[in-house]
Structure formats: C-alpha cells, structure tokens
Amino acid sequence: MNRRAVVTGVGVVAPGGVGRDAYWELLSSGRTATRTISLFDASAFRSQVAAECDFDPLTAGITRREARRMDRAAQFAVVAAREAVEDSGIDLDAADPGRIGVSIGSAVGCTTGLEEEYSVLSDGGRDWLVDHTYGVPHLYGYMVPSTLAVEVAWQVGAEGPVALVSTGCTSGLDAIGHGVQLIEEGTADVVLAGATDAPLSPITSACFDAIKATTPGREDPEHASRPFDGRRDGFVLGEGSAVLVIEEAEAARRRGATGYAEILGFAGRSNAFHMTGLKPDGREMAEAIRVALDRARLDPQDIDYVNAHGSGTKQNDRHETAAFKRSLGHRAYEIPVSSIKSMIGHSLGAIGSLEIAACALALRHQVVPPTANLTVPDPECDLDYVPRTARAHPMERVLSVGSGFGGFQSAMVLGRPRTGREAAA
Template sequence: MSNARRVVITGIGVMAPGGGGAKEFWDLISAGRTATRRITLLDPEPYRSQVAGECDFDPAAHGLGPQEIRRMDRAAQFAVVAAREAVADSELEFASLDPGRIGVALGSAVGCTMKLEEEYVVISNGGRMWLTDHEYAVPHFYDYFVPSSLAAEVAWTVGAEGPTSVVSAGCTSGLDSVGYAADLLRDGDADVVITGATDAPIAGITLACFDAIKATTPRNDEPGTASRPFDRSRNGFVLGEGSAMFVLEEYEHARRRGAHIYAEISGYASRCNAYHMTGLRADGREMSAAITAALDEARLPGTAIDYINAHGSGTRQNDRHETAAFKSSLGEHAYRTPVSSIKSMVGHSLGAIGSIEIAACALAIEHGIVPPTANLHEPDPECDLDYVPLAARERRLDAVLSVGSGFGGFQSAMVLTRPEGAAS
C-alpha cells in the first residue's frame, strides 16, 4: 500500500427518504428523525409489510427533462440526479478532463425493478397472458431489463468514456461499487471515477418476495418507528429506496486543484460465507474477516476506529451477527466504540444503502457528529455495544468503519479516514 495511489472523496450527491440532496439527508439523520411511512407508491394493502422509506421525488423539479423521465426507471433517475449533485459539489471541471480517463462504477441490487414490473403488467395484460408480446412494451423495455443501462445513464451525464460497470452483489453493492472504483484509481486505470449505488425497489414483486420469507417488518400501525435495529422488539427491516453518488479522485490530483476532501478511502474488503443464501452464522466470522482485511489494507489497528456505521437492518440474526463480528475484529475496543444504524431512519434501500451509508460516514467525519440509532428504546441484551440510541453525539472522527451484509452470504467493510489537515 505504501506506493499505491491514495483515493479521496471530493463530491457527494444523495437522494434519500426525507429530502433530496446531501444537506437534507444529513440534517435528517443527524437530528435522529425518521422518514419511514406507510407506502404511497402503490396500494400496500395486499402485502404483509406495508411500510417503507420513500423518497419525495419529482424528477422534473430535479432537472430531468420529459425524454429523460420517459426513458429512465426511477432508480436511474435517482442515480443521475445524485451524480449531478456530486459533480457540482466537487467543483471539478469535467469538460477539461480526458473522457477516456473518467470511469463509472455503479452498484444496484435489483436494477430497474419498477419499470420492469410496470411493463410486464402491460405486455401480459395484467398477468392473464402466459405468452407475452413485446410489441406492446415501450421502446426502452430492453434498457430496463439490462442493469448496465444504469451505469450508461450516469456515464452519459458526466461524459465518461473510461471503464464503466455495474456491481451487483445484493445489499453490499453500494460498498462494493465504491471499493471497485477505488481500485480503478489505485491501479491507474482512471483519474476520476463517478461511483455509488442506486435502487428503487418499492414494487409489488419486491414486497411479495420479502413477505414470503418474513424478512420485512409487519409493524404497519407504527410506520415512523417500524425500523428498530438492535432493539429487543425488532421484527424485520423496513424497505427503502434512494441513491448516493461520489466523485473519487487520486489524492494528489485533488490536492493540486485545491479540492475540498471529505474523506480518504483507506481500506476495503469483501468476503462470502459460502454457507446459506439468507442465513448468517451467529459468530460473525465472515464479517469479522472482511473488517480485519479492510483494516489491514488501511494499515490501522482496530483501536483506531472511532465510529462504526453498522449494517443494522433490524433482523434478529443480522444484529447478532455483526455485534459478534465487531467484538471479534476490534476486541475490547468494540465496547468503547459508538455504533449506529441509519436504516432506523431511512430504511433499507438494498444495493443503494451501502453508498448512502458511506455518505453518512463521510459527512460524520466532516461535521464531527455520530448519527444516532433511532427507535432504540430497549436494547437486546445480546446486542450489548454502544448503539448511540436516539440522539446524535459530537465527537472527532479520524477513522470510521462502515459494513454491509447481503443475501448470498456477502460481507463487506470499508474504512474511511479524515483527510490530512482537516479541522475537527
């Protein structure tokens, strides 16, 4: 790592429940407010879980034209709007860059779910036709079917002609895409990479799938407090949607142009448990291995971590799993380290949430504030770490750990550190 190019975040864009834009997102989570509610994007009555973290999103108000709105799925719209915000925030003149040296790495768990479902309903005549006729679909139906269209939309937005890809690894996609983007920069394959993740999964097919395995909460009468990570009364996660996008640059490139640096991506690792599609071992071995590898890449001991942004989905097995992982990888320091889950406030947006949580970590370093875990009134005795209940805390943060866990057995970890010379 000593001779490797260093990678920093110089632009952040967010579209999340509770408000559009990175500032509104930070205001929400730092205040401990929740943005989960009864689903409005469709009639939720037929489903077991009827609550979600929805974005109040008007694509036209966010600068998308009629053709873009017609062409793009909601997930693509989120990504483009967030990418535009990140680019503006970075103050980087993209027109002056070699387009072949600009890359895109976009994460998504479920791609263009909403448009796919909408068009299938049309071409199947409401599900009554087993054999469907594609002639009834819109011309962009193929784009909805192929997730690479999401990355292509972002590439067109910024004029990127370098390496462009989609990373789809379930609920760790938003961490893994940024980790891959950092590798592109370290390996010298790009000078700038637009990266992050997006998902808009609040559709009937998604609700029905999670209902079937009882992964989502049935706490429909309390939508604002339904997401309860680490609480004794938790009974499943709350679905969400959104996007976070970043401008990543090599450190010297950013320093020479006087860019504002939010954080350095100092370490990243991913592991798979090769054990079960949805199950997790209680000892957290796989997540612990990812954390240890990320710390090793960052050349930091576990005792250097000042805050952990947990996966914190609010399912019993996940919360136990990562509590054990933190203890295994950080030792006694885990008991002295604040841990919180922003899913308590914005829900679980599947592949997008890892990037949204990276945005939370970078902004936490920037502002010196640890966001809280909302709705945590009665901690589960098995989850006995400091989960920052209800209210944010002021604290200087020099090194932050963010973790993710996904169906398929994926476990990812990323270490973000304070940029040199940044004020507390």
C-alpha cells in the same frame, strides 16, 4: 507513486429529502422517513411499510424525455451524480474522458420499470402471451442492469471503465470499493462511484413477505425500523441513491479540492454458507473488517465510529455484534456504533453507498448519526449503539460494514483527508 483515493463530492437522493443537505439534516436530527407505502396499493401484503423518496423527476432536473427513457433507479443515480459533480467543483469537460470511470451498484436493477411494463404488456397479469408492441421503446434497457451505469457515464462524459456491480445488499460498498481500486491502480483519475435501487414494488414486497424478512409495522410505521432493539421484527424496505466523486488525492489537492474523506481500506468476504442465513459467530464479517484495517494500516484502537449494517433483523444484528467483538476486541465496547437504516430503511444495493455518504458527512461535521427507535436494547447486542440522539464526537477514522444475501460481507475504512506532509509520512 502511491496513489490514494479521496471523496471530493457527494450527491444523494434519499427518503426524507432529495439532496446532500436534506439527507444530513434528517440523519443528524434523528428523524425517520419510514411510513405506510404510498407508491402502490400494499393492502394485500404482510408488510405495508417503506421508506419512500419524495422524488419528482422534473423538479429534480430530469427532462421529460429522460424520464420516459429511464427507470426510477436510473433517475435517482443521475440526479445524485449531478449533485456530486457540482459539489466537487471538478471541471469534467477539461478532463481526459478516457481517465473518467463509473462504478455503480444495484441489487435489483430496473425493477420498477420492468414490473410496470409487464403489467401493461400482460394486461395486469391476465395474458400469459404478451404483446411486446405495447412496451415503452426502451424496454430492453430495463432488462440490462448495466443501463444504470451507462446513464451516469453519459451524464458525465466518462469514456474510461464503466461497470455495474451487483452483489446484493453490499453492492453499494462493493461498487465504491471497485472505484477506489480503479484510482489506486492508475486506470482512472476520477470515478463516479455509488449505487442506486428503487425496489418499492409489488414483486419485491411479495418476495420479502414470503420469507418474513420485513416488518409488519402497520401500527407505527414511523418507528418500524428498530435495529438492535429487543422489539424489532424485521427490516423496512427503502429506496434511494448516493454517488460520490472519487479522485486521485494528489490531483485533487493540486486543484484545491476540499475532500470529505480518504478511503483507506476495503475488503469483502463470503460465508459460503446459506443464501439468506448467517452464522452467529460473525466470522466472515470479522475477517472483512480485519483485512480492511490491514490494508488501511490501522488497528482497532484507531477507529472512532462504526456505521453498522444494522438491518433490524435479530439474525443480522446479533451476527454483526459478534463480528465487531471478534474483529475489534475490547475496543468494540468503546466505539460508538449506529445504524442509519433506523431512519431511511434498507434500500438493498443502494444502502451501502448511502452509508458511505453518511460516513463522509459524519467526518466533516464530527457528529455520529443515531440509531433511531432504539429504546429497549437486545441484551445480546450490548455495544454503544447511540440510541435516538446524534452525538458530537471527535472522529479521524470510521468503519462501515455491509452484509448481503448470498453470504456477502464487506468492510470499508474512511479517514479525514490527510495533508501532503501526512500523506508522505
């Protein structure tokens, strides 16, 4: 049997609004959710801009006990997972729990909780020897990244394979790719797949300040994230989560589920070159795209939209543009390309899942989200980057890519769900 994976539910916690509908409204309107950091005092940092989630755990359905136990990133993932399950209409109580899997990505794990607890235990960094008795009861869980996947598994009663994927900024894409593999190989029939990160903390800001990767952007925070724009000067940190319900396509069809998208192909590569550097020719990303297309049995002319990594650094934007030209040929100049990081910032490991959620919603609504703030194009980035305004556009298949520190390059192809007759062809 040819097992195929379809997305039947989408759940989102993102800057600009909690929930799938608020997320799509932000993206399709071209509004930005970047602003001056309010979650902590950032006055001492070079970059003081971020895309924060206006998230209250109690309002979002997290109990006080759960809020005490779970790091902010875990709270995001649980809320997104609950929305995805409700959206899918699936009755997980009636499913075999051993056939339900979870695949969650994260780049920095429970950073927020760890930093807060270190500050308490060390009395604001004063004491070198800390007193662990001042820590919260679940401090150990903050130190184990797999806690994030476990929290989602508990929520949905998953007793099948549960995994935490941490591959830097491609974690979200890679976690969904792993979930798809579980469906295709027959290990699971339903997978909750996505990613979460809440990296907005002093330690994260200090790390990116040190390598000058983030934008200063103090004068105009709302327009600080400018992928492919000639005036860009670094990316904007963000936070958030997206979780998808992925099902075996035939089982979803039998229960009458209306899918958002079928995941047709996925591939990952590494440049084995530099921890943060990228080769300008984009060869490794191009190879990931080529293999993803091969697995989907598609050619470049079959792609109708590209959701770019588009971080807003000169190195990445030019590398990515070269990769599109190398892998898609002349078709690269004809396909609309955009970066939603212009609106919701770069949430590290979570962003890949948020971008796949955006692709699924774009396929459903037949609208390409714009690249906000793109007013002065970089001459070296000469593709159709859909500046500032969303575009109605017929789409059957879309490509989403990711690029991460360590040399990770990932690509995923999604298509509108096929009918039974089309799938059999």
